[in-house]
Amino acid sequence: MGRSAARPTSRGRRGGLCRRAMTDASGACFNSPLSSLDRCTRCSLRIIRPNSEHVIHRAQLSSNFKPRRAARALARLAPRRARRRDATNARAMAVSSAPTAIAPRRARSLARATDSNARADGSAAPGGRTRRARVLPRAAASAAPTEGKTGAKRVVHFFRRPFMSEEATATLVRKVNATLGRDALARAETEQCFNVECDAAGLDAAAKETLTWLLRETYEPELFGEATALTHEAKAPVVEVGPRLAFQSAWSTNAVSVCKSCGLEGVSRLERSRRFKLYGANGSAVSDEVVKAFAAEVHDRMTECVYEEPLTTFETNVTPEQVYTVPITTEGRSALERVDKEMGLAFDDQDFDFYMRLFCDEIGRDPTNVELFDMAQSNSEHSRHWFFAGELTVDGKKIDKSLFKMVKETIEGDRAHNSVIQFKDNSSAIRGFVNTPLRPVAAGGPSAMVPKEVDLDLLLTAETHNFPSGVAPYPGAETGTGGRIRDTHATGSGSTLVAGTAGYMTGNLRLDGKVLPHEDTDAVYPSNLASPLQILIDASNGASDYGNKFGEPVIVGFCRTFGQRMPNGERREYIKPIMFSAGFGQIDHTNLEKQEGDIGMLVVKIGGPAYRIGMGGGAASSKAGGEDEANASLDFNAVQRGDAEMSNKLNRVVKACVELMGENPILSIHDQGAGGNCNVVKELIYPKGGEINIREVKLGDNTMSVLEIWGAEYQENSAMLIKPESLPIIEKICARERCPFSVLGSITGSGRVTVRDPDAPAGTPIPEDLDLEAVLGDVPKKKYDLKRDAPLNSKLELPAGETVASALDRVFMLPSVCSKRFLTTKVDRSVTGLIAQQQCVGPLQVPLADAAVISQTHFGTTGGVTSIGEAPLKGLVDPRAMARVSLGESLTNMVFANTQGLNYVKYSGNWMYAAKLGGDGAHMYDACEALCDTMKQLGVAIDGGKDSLSMAAKAGGEVVKTPGTLVMSGYVGCPDITKTVTPDLKLPGTGKLVLVEFGSKDGKRRVGGSALAQAYAQVGDESPDMDDTSYFKAAWDATQTLVDQRKISAGHDVSDGGFLTAVLEMAFPSTTAGVDVELPGDDAISASFAEELAIVLEVSPENEAAVMEAYKSAGVTARCIGATTNDGRCKVSAAGAPCVDDTTANLRDTWEAMSFEFEKLQSSNATVAVEKEGLRSRQAPTWKLTYTPTPTPPEVLNASNKVKVAVIREEGSNGDREMAAAITTAGMEAWDITMSDLLSGRASLSEYRGVVFVGGFSYADVLDSAKGWSGGIRYNASLKQQFQDFYDRSDTFSLGVCNGCQLMALLGFIPSDGGVGALPDSKQPRFIHNDSGRFESRWTTVGIDENTPAMMLKGMGGSRMGVWCAHGEGKVKFPDESMLPDVLKNGQAAVRYVDAAGSPTEQYPLNPNGSPQGIAGLCSKDGRHLAMMPHPERAFLGWQVPWAPADAGVDPYGPGPWLQMFQNAQKWAAENAK
Secondary structure (H helix, E strand, O other): OOOOOOOOOOOOEEOOEEHHHHOOOOOOOOOOOOEEEEEOOOOOOEEEEEOOOOOEEHHHOOOOOOHHHHHHHHHHHOOHHHHHHHHHHHHHHHHHOOOOOOOHHHHHHHHHHHOOOEOOOOOEOOOOOOOOOOEOOOOOOOOOOOEEEEOOEEEEEEEEOOOOOHHHHHHHHHHHHHHHOOOOEEEEEEEEEEEEEEEOOOOOHHHHHHHHHHHOOOOOHHHEEOOOOOOOOOOOOEEEEEEOOOOOOHHHHHHHHHHHHOOOOOOOEEEEEEEEEEEEHHHOOOOHHHHHHHHHHHOOOOOEEEEOOOOOOOOOOEOOOOOOEOOHHHHOHHHHHHHHHHHOOOOOHHHHHHHHHHHHHHHOOOOEHHHHHHHHHHOOHHHHOHHHHOEEEEOOEEOOOOHHHHHHHOOOHHHHOOEEEOOOOOOEEEEEEEEOOEEEOOOOOOEEEEEOOEEEEEEEEEEEOHHHHHHOHHHHHHHHHHHHHHHHHOOOOOOEEEEEEEEEEEOOOOOOOOOOOOOOOOOOOOOOOOOHHHHHHHHHHHHHHHHHHHOOOEEEEEEEEOEEEOOOOOEEEOOOOEEEEEEEEEEEHHHOOOOOOOOOOEEEEEEOOEOOOOOOHHHHOOOOEOOOHHHHHHHHHOOOOOOHHHHHHHHHHHHHHHOOHHHOOOOEEEEOOOOOHHHHHHHHHOOOOEEEEHHHOOEOOOOOOHHHHHHOOOOOEEEEEEOHHHHHHHHHHHHHHOOOEEEEEEEOOOOEEEEEOOOOOOOOOOOEEEEHHHHHOOOOOOEEEEOOOOOOOEOOOOOOOOOHHHHHHHHOOOOOOOOOHHHHOOOOOOOOOOEEEOOEEOOOOEEOOOOEEEEOOOOOOOEEEEEEEOOHHHHOOOHHHHHHHHHHHHHHHHOOEOOOOHHHOEEEEEEEOOOOOOOHHHHHHHHHHHHHHHHHHHOOEEEEEEEEOOOEEEEOOEEEEOOOEEEEEEEEEEOOOOOEOOOOOOOOOOOEEEEEEOOOOOOOOOOOOOHHHHHOOOOEOOOOOOOOHHHHHHHHHHHHHHHHOOOOOEEEEOOOOHHHHHHHHHHOOOOOOEEEEEEOOOOHHHHHHOOOOEEEEEEOHHHHHHHHHHHHHOOOOEEEEEEEEOOOEEEEEEOOEEEEEEEHHHHHHHHHHHHHHHHHOOOOHHHHHHHHHHHHHOOOOOOEOOOOOOOOOHHHHOOOOOOEEEEEEOOOEOOHHHHHHHHHHOOOEEEEEEHHHHHHOOOOHHHOOEEEEOOEOHHHHEOEOOHHHHHHHHOOHHHHHHHHHHHHOOOOEEEEEOHHHHHHHHHOOOOOOOOOOOOOOOOOOEEEOOOOOOOEEEEEEEEEOOOOOOHHHOOOOOOEEEEEEEEOOOEEEOOOHHHHHHHHHOOOOOEEEEOOOOOEOOOOOOOOOOOHHHEEEEEOOOOOEEEEOOEHHHOOEHHHOOOOOHHHOOOOOOEOOOHHHHHHHHHHHHHOOO
16 A cells, blocks of 8 residues: 555655655764764775774674674773673674775785684684684675675666655754754755665576566666666765665565566565765765764665675674583683673573582583573563562562462452453454354355455554554564564464554654753653654654555554653653554454463464574563663564565464364464574473474574574564474465565473474584473572662642643643644554544544444444553552553543443553662562552453563663553443444534543542643642542443433543643644533642543533433432533633633644644655644535445345456555455445466456455565566466456456556556556556655545446445545656646546645645655556556455544445445446346
């Protein structure tokens, strides 16, 4: 579906924009000021000069060198006293080293240097042991600057310009100048370089022709070639940045897959680098200082490096380290401590004692490095949850229950009545409903899709990815999201995903030009963690990008920043961030249990190959971030890299197995996460034991050591147990989905984990051979002596003269309160077509929804509800109150959906604390105890969760802890998904506003731990609380009854920002609504800003009496506080005096201001300005339907000879199920067909009357959207003919949506006649990057051309209605603009974006991509072929529509406005059958 946020063809670019050009990047590869940039006086190469007397040429360091290895190399050269300091500098060099060949003289120099402590053959020098890796001198570089040759491989270069838009480039230059504090640069020119590794013979003419078409812009051949357009000049240098060479990037993996599909078998790797030519201000020369600053801005120090010379090879020349033993039996604990430090194992004193006892006393031998690494992962806090399961003493009193025991008690007895998975799997699950999801008749091959009755349970998993997202926000968030997705599908014996949730907590952002009054501008941040601003933007981009590509919508979330000095002088801040990700899915009731392994069962890995990434993340995430900046390289080693495309393929395999239903071959499945293979494999073979052949692991990097293969946390991987006879089924499914798999070993019954390396040299110890009980069995509990800190309470006092209005301005600036538009519009919220309620509401689609609702199927209205509660700042005042309010907030959010009842609600509890530091452990105990007591009283329960207990970082010479944080994610069954109340006012001028107290009957107003307190850098002395659980329950039950009876027209909970914010937010989604309100309370400030548990309702005059009586009967305090108005003005009084009197538009602008500032960091500033300005005057969309949506007649639905439609998907497609559901609902027969089915002959288009190309990210859109998909057809003769034959048949039709729309344009199906490639590229229209430069997720309005020949739109001409858009490349481009008038005249611009009056528009965001004349879809002249960027398949049901005008008449139980087009296709095909 085009490009997602921060995505285009590499992770470093967003749409047409460089990611670093739009974000506040940090971390140069040069790590200034620890090192300096200079040129070598001997060879003139640019070098890094560490702050020591030694200089190492960058060309002498292989760019794939692991940072820590490079640090060791430098340490061998440096004096002992400088080693610690220089390790950091060496790490910087390794990240940024140039991948160039070494001239013979320099190679000899390097050999002499490395031989000082290690022999050239890699053996240990006297008194030492074999090093982890060695660098072999390279041969001299090839003479040709753009073509290198290495052994049997050659690197060929192609160049395409420009890389960035003019606006993005100018923005980038301004950012660099701002960083330097002067106007050093005047401008920059850009291009991208494609580094193609191929066979030594190079590319023949045909291969070059194919590759040229794939790599260049179709209509700009003059901007592509084999020679660079940017040449280095003395005054105008060229900076080139690209992926590190240590592993093949995900971009390359997908690009190579494209090449294979196009017959380019000789291409083995294809990486893209980015080139910038810099021009100094006023014609001055660009200094090295400026080059360094620019390079830092445009590349990610984690995954990329600066190329000093063009790449000539991808060869790394690293020799894998052999397995070795650690001599603890002879050297004692010191040997163990040394390895702990070197490998970053995060052992504590109790660990040292345990391992010394285990190996010396019980096993009686030295451990191998592999075994120690393995056990560090298995026994890390991350894996074992030592603190949560430990023995606690608080203020000298021994606690008789562990925290684990306390939370598990909440689900004991009757409270477990609907729980089916709790505390024992990758997710938790509750009973759902019997439904009829669409499933294949024969899963795993081409198959018709039919509704099948399935007993579906609801599933929830919630994770955090804090540590990786702090070190490298974008890839950390990517892989955190991916890991959580795999946790979801790896539940039981396989499950399916529906939607995700997300949350972000960071330190103070200190935005340039927008530093908030409470933010400390002098605060220091650690160099080995990204800045809070970078974390917020990049991590949210990474998580959004991954979900968009995978096909998982994000439907609810939260955002918070905090950094402050406490009254006792302690600094609290989210320097180590919280990146939260949860998944809401479903699982067949028959798949709940994992089978225990039995002898002979096979251990199978599915997913991507192994790379040297993510080493030691399980242990690393158990340490306080930033605790040792000198060992930053260890932190970087623990960060992973994501590939959503591979994750999609992996999920397809699991899904196919699940949909075999009674024949599911998966017996047990686990996601590969922390610890890599060493954890996931042991989970499968426990307790019977098994033997693993390490060489059966598929490698993406052949230089990996056994330790790295066993422990690396490379992503997009799961392991499962199957019976031997099921292997052919797995092979078949994996081949169809193009998903790698391998058989690693089997269950042996030994009770041991035995890892063998058949390639090991003679005499090498077995990598691992341990009793599983020693690794995974019961181990001694750890003990913790905790003490409570004195309370931090201090009375909140505002400066003299502060008013409610002035305080509101400050509160609205807080990310926890302000609009979350910058998060919601860049993430897909509609994919799957199962979303009944996402974040955005009302005519203006403002992100305010309290709860998220999913449907279990496209053919029913039962589903599930999820909501989130978190209130960490209240914990600074009272940890017990914080826990109760966090729970209460999630419930006051959830109360607006139709649920099965309070005693059906279950929770994932996520605890983020610096639990082992200071008083935070006791704080956490108090919060846990209060939470569990309250949950028991309410009848709700926890069935899963996660703890992250190292939430601290060193900064400015002090340890900075985050506020203790508890995130409560609730979920429950929803009997009717249409009965959901949203916050947007729907009765302007007639509605009554009712305030319902939930926290206390007498309506207390406490402001401790509030947004108001934060805005004034204070804490407060009394926190809001849930004072009476029985009262809270009565209020909740009464509200649920009213929701079920549809007595409430709008409702919103009171949370961050207090009562005033809640009331005003209800008016913001409207273009006309206002409020006239009197807030109860004796003090205007507390009446306005207290964040007590409460809700505000809008009710109609005819329902007011019934609503008030319902609460009165329940003994609940409910007060009418005012009314809605239709004058667009908000008037609020408190304590008898006016507090706010302003237009809704002005107040909304203030609330939106910070969000638009964040948007500037991730979008085109021009489009941000247009949206910001336009929001003030925006009118509510109007609809006009020239037809009446009606259900498909039963005789059509039940016909035996239905129209067969091939729903075609390629690698990365993700919109196929909702499309198949729309086709089925219209009475046709949808078939699941993959491109591999067509290539293999398993399916043929001759069998189908219709073809639908679905949305998604084919091949992750690495070579532009749908380019790879199209290339696979154009450059495969048999496929090309098959598609041409289908096009030429007069009885066929085709539809392309989003990515499929882009494909149809590239194929030539629209708008001209002729079919595949009939129109030359110089004339063929296609779809290019959105003007905003990023992914756009919008509910927008489109009109249907009155005269369109499009068969599928027959009878719909002149209509206008809402539709989902979710794409990054949706702007239509006519290379030959003379074609456009005829297209418009002929009605071939069938679908167009329109404004409120129904006129075609180019105004952003009404037109989300900038298409000329508002074009959203094109059709062929005969109308049989239709391509459109919006998603009609996500609005063919009434309940899928997120908002419609009241007069549109949309019935949530009936068809949506877009079912008609599918019904038209069915009718046409039936009438035109041959």
